[in-house]
Amino acid sequence: MRMTQEDGDLDGLVRKRIRALRVAQGWSLDELATRAKLSPSSLSRIENGQRRLALDQLVTLAKALDTSLDQLVETDTDDVIVSPMLDGAHGTMRWPIKAEPGMTVMRQRMTSPPPDNPASLRAHSGREWLVVLKGTAVLLLGNRRLRVETNQAAEFPTMLPHAIGTAGGPCEILGIFDREARRGHNADKKA
Incomplete structure (x- = not known):
């Protein structure tokens, strides 16, 4: 299966979200890795794009980061402004x-x-x-x-x-x- 530009953008976006959520919690790589039952080096490679994103790891990371898989991979940001x-x-x-x-x-x-x-x-x-x-x-x-x-x-x-x-x-x-x-x-x- 060939990866499209849109897939690459999503991949990079998910990696940035994982790192941003970890940093927002004030957690080190070691702390999130422990919570997600991953090695710190695996988590580092996930965040840096040196390891492929696996669905089972995304589910585990979403839970560890107290978010949902849907929110972790959300791409619809078209409607940023909401009218009352x-x-x-x-x-x-x-x-x-x-x-x-x-x-x-x-x-x-x-x-x-x-x-x-x-x-x-x-x-x-x-x-x-x-x-x-x-x-x-x-x-x-x-x-x-x-x-x-x-x-x-x-x-x-x-x-x-x-x-x-x-x-x-x-x-x-x-x-x-x-x-x-x-x-x-x-x-x-x-x-």
Whole structure:
């Protein structure tokens, strides 16, 4: 089988990703080699293009680097810029995230404090992440009341009853929802 230019580009890209992910973790060749059950010299030859890339080694390296094989060999980088979808009725913008199917990012300007009534808290399956861009948000999470200041973030399982509001004036947040959390919020809006 003859290797095309596109195959060579992918080969080089995968090798660069392996090295970049290793360096981002702060790992030496020896450390990643141990985690991937390879010899350091084999890993070095893989990163430097002196050894062919074998599928079984790529699977092992992906696991050791805490990524998926799909992400390690991803070539589709055409759609780098993603435009938001506007939801005027709820005052939000949403951006789909390609890296994780079903993930959604939503920017929202909040002007109301969280509800006083514990019965107003909602629970549903999934996980959410919240980043405060401006102002102070209040996250009610079960029996806890947490202040999340500008540039702080919170991550929480949505099976805990929760609500988000503001503290002392408007705030802007980015909410990041996995597929289940997004589905739960859509169900809440319809109820």
